[in-house]
Amino acid sequence: MSAGARLSRRHFLESTLALGAGWLAGTLTLSGCAPVHYPDRSLRFLTPKEWAALDAASTQLLPRLPGKLGAQDLSLATAADALFASANPRLQNDLKQLLNSLEDLTWLNLRFQPFTALAPADQKAYLSNWQHSPLGLQRQGFVAISKLCAMLFYMNPASWPQIGYPGPWIGRYDFGQGTDNQGDLAANPNPHVFERIAP
Amino acid sequence: MTDWMPKIDVAYDRDLDLVADACVIGTGAGGAVLASELAEAGYSVIMLEKGGYHTRKAFNQQERDMMPLLFEEGGARTTKDGGISVLHGSTVGGSTTVNWAICFDPPEHVLAEWADAHGIAGITLADLQPSLAKVRRILNVQPIPPEAVPENGRLLLEGARKLGMRGGIFEHNRTQCLSSGFCILGCAYDRKQSMLVTYVPRAIHFGARLLPHAEARTFEREGDRITAVHGVLTNPETGAKHQVKVRAKVFSVSGGAISTPVLLKQNGLGNAHVGRNLTVHPTTAAVGVFDHDVKGYQGIHFTTYVSDLESEGILLESIFAYPGLLGSNLFRWGSGAIASMAQYERMAAAIVLLHDDGRGAVDVDKWGLPEIDYWVNGKDQDKFRKGLIALARIFLAAGAREVLVPHSEGLVIRGEADLGRIERMAIEPNRMAVFSAHQMGTAAMGSDPERSATDSWGRLHGMDNLFVCDGSLFPTSLGVNPQITIAAMGDRTARHLIQEAPRYF
Numbered sequence: 100m101s102a103g104a105r106l107s108r109r110h111f112l113e114s115t116l117a118l119g120a121g122w123l124a125g126t127l128t129l130s131g132c133a134p135v136h137y138p139d140r141s142l143r144f145l146t147p148k149e150w151a152a153l154d155a156a157s158t159q160l161l162p163r164l165p166g167k168l169g170a171q172d173l174s175l176a177t178a179a180d181a182l183f184a185s186a187n188p189r190l191q192n193d194l195k196q197l198l199n200s201l202e203d204l205t206w207l208n209l210r211f212q213p214f215t216a217l218a219p220a221d222q223k224a225y226l227s228n229w230q231h232s233p234l235g236l237q238r239q240g241f242v243a244i245s246k247l248c249a250m251l252f253y254m255n256p257a258s259w260p261q262i263g264y265p266g267p268w269i270g271r272y273d274f275g276q277g278t279d280n281q282g283d284l285a286a287n288p289n290p291h292v293f294e295r296i297a298p
Numbered sequence: 299m300t301d302w303m304p305k306i307d308v309a310y311d312r313d314l315d316l317v318a319d320a321c322v323i324g325t326g327a328g329g330a331v332l333a334s335e336l337a338e339a340g341y342s343v344i345m346l347e348k349g350g351y352h353t354r355k356a357f358n359q360q361e362r363d364m365m366p367l368l369f370e371e372g373g374a375r376t377t378k379d380g381g382i383s384v385l386h387g388s389t390v391g392g393s394t395t396v397n398w399a400i401c402f403d404p405p406e407h408v409l410a411e412w413a414d415a416h417g418i419a420g421i422t423l424a425d426l427q428p429s430l431a432k433v434r435r436i437l438n439v440q441p442i443p444p445e446a447v448p449e450n451g452r453l454l455l456e457g458a459r460k461l462g463m464r465g466g467i468f469e470h471n472r473t474q475c476l477s478s479g480f481c482i483l484g485c486a487y488d489r490k491q492s493m494l495v496t497y498v499p500r501a502i503h504f505g506a507r508l509l510p511h512a513e514a515r516t517f518e519r520e521g522d523r524i525t526a527v528h529g530v531l532t533n534p535e536t537g538a539k540h541q542v543k544v545r546a547k548v549f550s551v552s553g554g555a556i557s558t559p560v561l562l563k564q565n566g567l568g569n570a571h572v573g574r575n576l577t578v579h580p581t582t583a584a585v586g587v588f589d590h591d592v593k594g595y596q597g598i599h600f601t602t603y604v605s606d607l608e609s610e611g612i613l614l615e616s617i618f619a620y621p622g623l624l625g626s627n628l629f630r631w632g633s634g635a636i637a638s639m640a641q642y643e644r645m646a647a648a649i650v651l652l653h654d655d656g657r658g659a660v661d662v663d664k665w666g667l668p669e670i671d672y673w674v675n676g677k678d679q680d681k682f683r684k685g686l687i688a689l690a691r692i693f694l695a696a697g698a699r700e701v702l703v704p705h706s707e708g709l710v711i712r713g714e715a716d717l718g719r720i721e722r723m724a725i726e727p728n729r730m731a732v733f734s735a736h737q738m739g740t741a742a743m744g745s746d747p748e749r750s751a752t753d754s755w756g757r758l759h760g761m762d763n764l765f766v767c768d769g770s771l772f773p774t775s776l777g778v779n780p781q782i783t784i785a786a787m788g789d790r791t792a793r794h795l796i797q798e799a800p801r802y803f
Contacts, residue, residue: 159631159632160632164636185366186371231706238706238729239727246627249625251622254360254620255362261639262639268478269359285302286302287495287496287499292495292503295338
């Protein structure tokens with residue numbers, strides 16, 4: 100949700116992405132890499148590559164702990180795909196640039212495989228590089244992606260039992276308009292709304 | 299029994315060509331009051347609102363549905379370097395539909411500065427009293443009853459009291475509040491007296507016409523007069539678009555301090571000061587973790603404040619947030635994120651809100667969207683440190699086991715010895731949680747066109763009949779939650795127009 104990266108207005112990532120892509124292609128090795136997951140249904144906005152990068156990042160950002168759900172359990176990358184399908188073009192552009200940078204610009208942090216091909220420990224270290232980077236754009240990218248994942252995770256009612264949040268009142272309480280709150284309300288409880296007041 | 303909210307009838311299946319005395323663009327605290335006051339005085343008014351007419355029954359209290367529905371860019375808007383989350387509403391009622399309903403009168407010393415340093419006429423607290431009195435009555439402003447202060451707010455006051463600091467309970471604009479705590483997702487019970495349920499229906503009651511899903515785009519101009527505004531009307535059911543044209547004698551741009559300068563700049567209207575002078579009340583937060591359940595999500599989230607540092611431009615206010623907003627702003631990840639949020643029920647939170655010294659700007663990017671350039675300057679960074687240290691001490695005095703500072707270093711404060719970490723922490727974009735719910739100043743009033751965008755009454759310098767009426771008008775930040783001041787400016791602008799009616803109508 101808070102993928103506020105403004106990468107589109109900087110040429111830095113575009114140029115480094117182009118520079119790095121060809122070089123990276125010749126250096127791929129798959130030994131010791133994390134399993135790459137693919138979407139389980141057709142995507143509306145993200146490419147499979149972008150989806151996989153977000154899926155891998157979300158798994159590191161919100162890991163599954165004993166007795167607790169993690170990002171993988173709530174399919175955060177698929178939720179982001181649905182959310183951004185209707186976002187404005189700037190947000191769409193920014194997210195795509197961010198995910199492609201995350202996946203392809205590992206060489207900037209002296210790693211020589213795409214993000215999704217890194218071992219889990221290396222993925223974690225790479226994200227930490229971004230978080231603490233002296234480059235403002237990498238920190239911006241990290242914050243955007245980590246906020247997006249946390250927002251999607253904790254907005255999902257499935258995550259609420261593990262933090263003790265009971266959720267909305269609607270569906271639980273009736274204040275005279277039904278538990279679904281769809282009944283009519285006769286008047287605003289504030290009596291002054293339509294009162295004519297002399298200047 | 300029928301729902302009390304006025305029904306509106308908008309023909310979304312054709313182009314519209316409308317005529318009115320006044321056209322008000324935006325229905326937030328400034329625009330709604332201006333529209334209502336003019337309508338009450340007998341003028342014909344059309345309100346154009348980019349957002350939808352979402353009312354009580356649509357508010358389901360879930361972040362995942364309400365953020366995209368009610369906030370600009372679904373709540374994802376940030377400054378251009380991503381350093382500050384910029385929250386503002388995009389719906390009928392504007393940000394008042396999604397705010398925490400805190401009411402402050404404008405500080406007298408701030409108004410004095412506006413008069414003395416910026417040459418604004420008729421802006422003293424005494425001048426504003428008639429407007430403030432009317433606004434406060436219609437919004438039903440009243441103190442939050444002490445019994446409605448939840449544990450989260452009580453802990454802030456208790457810690458402050460133990461340290462000998464001054465605090466208090468806010469005034470708010472709610473009526474018969476149920477204390478559900480879902481205020482910023484739209485009040486599902488019409489208890490929060492936002493513009494959506496007060497001045498907008500009041501304007502309609504007095505004859506104004508509301509067009510939701512109507513985005514103003516271009517102005518027709520003859521010399522120094524605006525003759526019409528053209529916009530796009532989007533059918534909320536089908537997405538089909540039509541043109542809307544409103545011809546009027548007076549126009550007000552009231553889209554808030556981010557959208558207003560964008561519309562003006564896109565039309566080449568106003569001088570070089572349009573879009574400059576942005577202030578945002580930069581805000582950060584700290585979370586106290588207690589050994590007992592606080593259940594901060596229950597009850598009114600914003601209830602209490604500590605004012606000891608107010609003279610230095612620092613206000614401490616209790617707050618809480620739903621899981622998505624809180625979890626995404628803790629600046630923790632990995633197993634630490636899951637572990638931190640597992641303490642959600644034992645958390646109390648509060649913000650450090652700054653009367654900012656710094657300034658930024660709003661421009662238009664290649665998408666036609668706002669590009670917001672702002673970062674906290676050195677003086678304000680010092681205020682953040684001072685405010686966070688005070689807040690940490692308050693929570694610890696109230697019995698917190700630890701205080702979480704939302705910073706990429708994962709700062710945890712457990713005692714006085716840890717406070718140096720706040721002194722030393724880097725305050726740079728994307729190293730800590732900073733957000734803004736109050737944007738101001740981008741069409742600032744002033745007597746001198748060389749130093750301001752609008753005159754003492756909000757009229758754009760150099761234009762006869764084009765006004766700005768929202769937080770953009772503030773020459774400096776206010777230092778307190780601004781909705782009452784913005785609403786009073788709407789009333790004040792209307793009084794000016796009515797007094798000078800022969801000139802404008």
